[in-house]
Amino acid sequence: MAERVRIFQHPDSLLVGHVRNLIERAGIPCELRNWMLAGGMGDLAPIDCEPELWVAPHNAERAEAVIAQWRRGDALAEGLPDWQCPVCGEAHEGVFDRCWQCGGSRPERE
Ligand SMILES: [Zn+2]
Known part of the structure; x- marks a missing residue:
């Protein structure tokens, strides 16, 4: 099992899916975790079931750059x-x- 690092998490699964698309469009393989749990209405503490994005360590820097660019609202890129x-x-x-x-x-x- 290859090592992964978490680069993003958010309670809104749609938002996480959007960020994953951005990262994958940048050519970075991205793993989604806790996706199913996030849509549930159970009693789990939200912080424990937030969807998360994980990438290989050597891709983390690039993926974080993609996220940083998205957070700046780079209209042309997005x-x-x-x-x-x-x-x-x-x-x-x-x-x-x-x-x-x-x-x-x-x-x-x-
Ligand atoms: Zn106006």
């Missing part, structure tokens, strides 16, 4: 969805982070 200005209702492509019409900011994701 292919953000279109968004609608909460102030004036104008529609925008994901690469823009401000409304060109009223100057409003793109709503935070998550």
